Amino acid sequence: MSDYVVGISGGIGSGKTTVTDLFAKLGVDIIDADVIAREVVEPGTPALKAIVAKFGVSVLDESGKLNRAKLRTLVFADIEIKNWLNQLLHPAIRELMMMQIQQAKSKYCLLSVPLLVENKSYEWVDRVAIVDVDEQTQLQRTVLRDKTNEQQIRAIMSAQATRQQRLAVAEDVIDNTGNREDLIETVSQLHQQYLKLANQKNGELNTD
Numbered sequence: 001m002s003d004y005v006v007g008i009s010g011g012i013g014s015g016k017t018t019v020t021d022l023f024a025k026l027g028v029d030i031i032d033a034d035v036i037a038r039e040v041v042e043p044g045t046p047a048l049k050a051i052v053a054k055f056g057v058s059v060l061d062e063s064g065k066l067n068r069a070k071l072r073t074l075v076f077a078d079i080e081i082k083n084w085l086n087q088l089l090h091p092a093i094r095e096l097m098m099m100q101i102q103q104a105k106s107k108y109c110l111l112s113v114p115l116l117v118e119n120k121s122y123e124w125v126d127r128v129a130i131v132d133v134d135e136q137t138q139l140q141r142t143v144l145r146d147k148t149n150e151q152q153i154r155a156i157m158s159a160q161a162t163r164q165q166r167l168a169v170a171e172d173v174i175d176n177t178g179n180r181e182d183l184i185e186t187v188s189q190l191h192q193q194y195l196k197l198a199n200q201k202n203g204e205l206n207t208d
Helices: 016-025 033-039 046-055 068-077 079-103 135-146 150-159 163-168 180-206
Strands: 004-009 029-032 108-112 127-132 172-175
Touching: 004 016, 004 180, 016 029, 016 108, 016 180, 029 033, 029 079, 033 079, 033 108, 046 068, 046 079, 068 079, 079 108, 108 180, 127 163, 127 180, 135 150, 172 180
Parallel strands: 004 108, 004 127, 029 108, 127 172
Antiparallel strands: none
16 A cells, blocks of 8 residues: 555646656556546446436447536536536546545555546545646637637636646645656656655554
8 A cells, every 4th residue: 555645636737647647667567547537437337327327328439438528518518417427427536536546556556637626635645746837828729639620729728727726735836837857857856855745654664
């Protein structure tokens, strides 16, 4: 089990996955809330059964999996549906996240949560790192990556926490506006820092 958990987040297009991939190359276990969110609605899961019971089979694709785009349309259209879905999924996601933290083998682990600020998940991690870029960079990168239009990306950005809200909870800010070499160096420095913090916490735990 990893006794030290670093919560990491960033707005859409900030390059959070690029950063977590660099930590993974250093042997750090990554718990990804996006991956877990897909796992809890796999065919046969209680969550997917509840979603089908509420919305019907039209929310499934041809293979019987959740049509996330269809569900997203329903959620954006109705705040009550969004709240119902959050109440269904968030406990299941958190339970699986905690299980994976328990199973993590690295000295510390990274908990990657897109909605770390919005869901106040930062309250139960040991430290918070935010991957930061300016909003124009977010927009440009996401339009190129997702081949979608600027209006859709702006809508997603406006639904997320603001850059200022993310930075307000950050203990470490990872500037991802430079080149890859700079990013690798930043991650390497933070890795050493987190190893020391994990060792300090582990020492405290051992003295109890």
